[in-house]
Amino acid sequence: MMGDHPVLMGEHALAHLDLWLAEHARGAQRFVLGDENTLDQCLPELLAHVPGLRQAKTIQVRSGEDSKDLEVCRALWAHLAGHAADRSTLLVNLGGGVVTDLGGFVAATYKRGIRFIHVPTTVMGMVDAAIGGKSAIDLNGVKNLVGVFADPEGTYVHPPFLRTLGKREVLNGVAEMVKHGLVRDAAHWNEVRRAPLHDLDALAPLIMRSSAIKAEVVMEDPREAGPRKLLNFGHSIGHGLEAFALESQQRSLLHGEAVAIGMVCATWLSWRTGLLDRDRMNAVEEHLMGLFPRFKLQESDSHRIIELMRNDKKNVGDEFRFTLLTGIGSARVDVPINAAQVAEALEHYRLLTPDAHLRHHPQT
Ligand SMILES: NC(=O)c1ccc[n+]([C@@H]2O[C@H](COP(=O)([O-])OP(=O)(O)OC[C@H]3O[C@@H](n4cnc5c(N)ncnc54)[C@H](O)[C@@H]3O)[C@@H](O)[C@H]2O)c1
Ligand SMILES: [Zn+2]
Known part of the structure; x- marks a missing residue:
């Protein structure tokens, strides 16, 4: 069903990703897409928890909304083709909403769709952008003008990534x-209202609840x-x-x-x-x-x-x-x-x- 993709959260999320890779992506070529910040700040932690990605090729785009752009897509499609990526290829999107939107769109359109995984690294990504199967790029200054509904194989929410994220x-x-x-x-609103937002340990469970709310709503109405x-x-x-x-x-x-x-x-x-x-x-x-x-x-x-x-x-x-x-x-x-x-x-x-x-x- 559209919009219905697993969202794994918390301590063991990345361990589950590693298991998933072993089970479902054996022999598949693997790529990790990120921007300079997420590849620098989050990739080492990802690889520490997910040995199955250590051989993956990394692809870097420039951070910022400007990367949700057709020329960037063209370069990514060409990059995949240049590495002989086939329909079994897996793209892992490591980043905020820019990376998951861009990567989701590129994966969903390359060869009519290859599998992809979201690993969000911003609060926005964890509670919103990486959940629900929508991805889009901008065109002529209009945000999210061109895009698709396409579900990732899974979204893996690992709050410790947020340690390096700015206030x-x-x-x-x-x-x-x-x-x-x-x-x-209402209970979630009250919890968020009272939470010390600088304290990641306090925020993490709320992020998980918030992701779950988004997932629930999307499941009821994917389109x-x-x-x-x-x-x-x-x-x-x-x-x-x-x-x-x-x-x-x-x-x-x-x-x-x-x-x-x-x-x-x-x-x-x-x-x-x-x-x-x-x-x-x-x-x-x-x-x-x-x-x-x-x-x-x-x-x-x-x-x-x-x-x-x-x-x-x-x-x-x-x-x-x-x-x-x-x-x-x-x-x-x-x-x-x-x-x-x-x-x-x-x-x-x-x-x-x-x-x-x-x-x-x-x-x-
Ligand atoms: N598809 C959807 O349903 C959906 C929903 C909401 C938002 N979005 C899209 O998401 C985008 C915004 O996403 P965003 O707010 O995550 O912004 P972003 O992806 O631009 O990330 C914000 C900044 O934080 C940096 N960063 C990311 N993770 C980091 C980390 N762990 N440590 C240090 N730096 C880090 C990034 O490099 C970037 O500079 C918009 O393009 C929006 O349209 C999509
Ligand atoms: Zn929004």
Whole structure:
């Protein structure tokens, strides 16, 4: 079934990968794809736990979103062909969402598809990008424009890889964990809310729960016909903001940071449309505003942000379809929201200075 791939997590995940290789990839040519950071910081640990990959050839791409590019794919396809990779070949993607998206897409298309494995090394990868069987590259500045649904043979989540990941990158992924809790699991939201995020030992079990939530939702709806849209919470406005930050050369905004702002706006819209009560709205807002630095917006920016949202493949016509909260841990998909409401939500965010915020909603 689509979207239905094993996700192995925790202490023995990599040992399972080694067993899997011995059982299912005997004699197969093996490649490990990574970027300069993951090959430097994570490959030694991977090889220490997975002897079956010690003979594998490594392929390095440059770190960063720019590598999710057709020219990079061309080079990778040519590289595989140059090494006489055949249909039995296995590609192991070791990295964040850039590497797993790129590697998944290249593997799924080379010779109509060779097998691949994801070994995520960022929080974003572990709880989101490496789970669910979607992979895509960017084209003409449009993110994820060209891609496929294709499942890895497995995703192996080994939290110790995160030891070398920067704080900003950790928080970036935490935004998606907050999202998973808010749309699906109130207990998870509470745990993530209280977790000391700098403490990897405390974070690791939460990452595993968050990965499991994503896997569950995807299993119910691999092709995104319904329930999977829950995962779009915060993403309509989030994607608009991401694109806006890119073209306005403002301080760069990571995906998770943009989604966090999108969640503040969507939570406010949930309250505004009567789906969520004010106390819950305040609690979500307070948490998100405390987690991420504020992104400065002008009142006039909403026009362009809304224009950019219209380009998003998830929106139809003049109305936007939002995933909104109906409580903590539950959400409704496909709620129609118009441009004026989006502008109001952005204005709400814009006026939320950290100080004003504390004044209006004192911490209890
Ligand atoms: N397919 C999906 O369902 C899906 C879901 C969410 C996000 N994504 C995609 O994921 C991408 C973002 O992924 P990301 O946030 O993981 O970014 P990323 O892959 O760019 O990684 C972030 C940075 O951290 C470095 N890095 C990775 N692991 C490290 C480690 N353990 N130690 C030190 N440095 C490390 C990388 O080299 C990079 O510089 C986007 O392109 C997004 O579209 C895809
Ligand atoms: Zn996201």
